[in-house]
Amino acid sequence: MAVLIGLAAASVVSATPSGAAAAPITKPPMGWNSWNSFAGAIDHTVIEQQADALVSSGMKDAGYEYVNIDDGWWTGSRDSGGNMTVDTAKWPGGMAAITAYIHSKGLKAGIYTDAGRNGCGYYYPTGHPAYPGTGAEGHYDQDFLQFSRWGFDYVKVDWCGGNAEGLNARTAYTQISDSISRATAQTGRPMTFSVCEWGGNQPWNWAPSIANLWRTSNDIIYWGEKPAMSRVLANFDSAQHPSAQSPGHYNDPDMLVAGLSGFSDAQNRTHLSLWAVSGAPLIAGNKPSDMSAATRAALTNREMIAIDQDALGRQGTKVAEDASGLQVYSKELSGTGRRAVVLLNRTGSAATITARWASLGLTGAATVRDVWAGADRGSFTGSYATSVPAGEAVLLTVTGSDGTPPGGGPITGKQSGRCADAGSAANGTQVLLQDCQSRSSQTWTHTASRQLTVSGSQCLDASGQGTANGTAVVVWTCNGQANQQWTANANGTLTGVQSGLCLDASGQGTANGTKLVLWACNGQANQQWTVPSV
Known part of the structure; x- marks a missing residue:
């Protein structure tokens, strides 16, 4: 079953929101996608060759596990029941056969669709072998159940049709998330959910509750272009939303261009350095079947990958x-x-x-x-x-x-035994539960003015001066406002002076990465804390 994750399901069982499906992954996805090297010119031979190469090149052993089939796989036809029909000349045995082949290599299979009625090939012709625009609108339950039955483990949902057709991004992707959740309930196969909305509707503000990863920018390369460091840097900059990121949920600055023609070995290493320090998905876009030894060495560098895949899930x-x-x-x-x-x-x-x-x-x-x-x-x-x-x-x-500030100490949850962790000193960073360790991001100083400070000048803060259940608790530059003032009560609760609500481990969660929120005080153990004395 998929993990159900809510923005604020904290203390009320019935509060699980709509659109809460996300596969139970704990690290940024790693794999390969067909688009950058093949665009719409794909069939079973292309995909099988690259799956084979992921294994023979050592990329699989290094952690690259997804083989993602992008746009161009589907002709757009449906039968009288509205089911997707597949060109068996390109895909002998249908899509279930290609997933079976990928799985036989010890890999996972990914598929592509669009949130709108039509996909990118319809609205933005690319000059490749003709493929029509294809999309899922009107068939969300039907299509995502079919993907799951075919054996896909990952689905990327683009926004060409959604954008051109005037859909509301948050609404459409929430509906898709619900459909994925229902499909998982029927098949028992969770699918990693990639929102490819391009950042125009600020998905980092809403996608973490419904998806595993969300694009923060336009494409890193358009078909026919050479990769450019300026585009790599722009996409890296667009993905700087550390408060949105946590284990299982990642800002996505797009696929890798490392190893594409026109990019030097030094540029490949720089590109990978930026993605690794961001904790971004590592989805290769080169041809694993035809890459240089230097490209292979860069993509499979175990120390770089360990940084990207670090269990804390931080964004640098x-x-x-x-x-x-x-x-x-x-x-x-x-x-x-x-x-x-x-x-x-x-x-x-x-x-x-x-x-x-x-x-x-x-x-x-x-x-x-x-x-x-x-x-x-x-x-x-x-x-x-x-x-x-x-x-x-x-x-x-x-x-x-x-570094440990004098007089500081942890904020420890009674129920979880884990510590409130700021992760980063950046304004807006979501405070999470993490294993208690002697790190600066877990060292809070309780001041006489009822602030809880971390990293010197940052305060525990009710985001946006919110006073409603589910308001995110973040760090923000100390400013003396009431949403940064807290009362430590004799019963172990910590209440916001402005809101009167309690600091709460969302959904009564006890795992690493559980978000801290405001919630109506109810006496439950997920609202009880030990805090540093003033």
């Missing part, structure tokens, strides 16, 4: 920019005092970039490892600096000691 954030275009991004990793760091040079000249431990939430000495070089750089106190070529990035892991 920018923590420093000493000069314009010379940027430092940091991602907190599981374990104590561990960070992934990207030094990104967006300028046209080589430059030295410095990562300072204070900006990473570390103190004292720390060891530095260069991921792409596979080399330990040594132990450094306070900071590490290195020259970064123009337009490139250096990917590091840094291991030291988490």
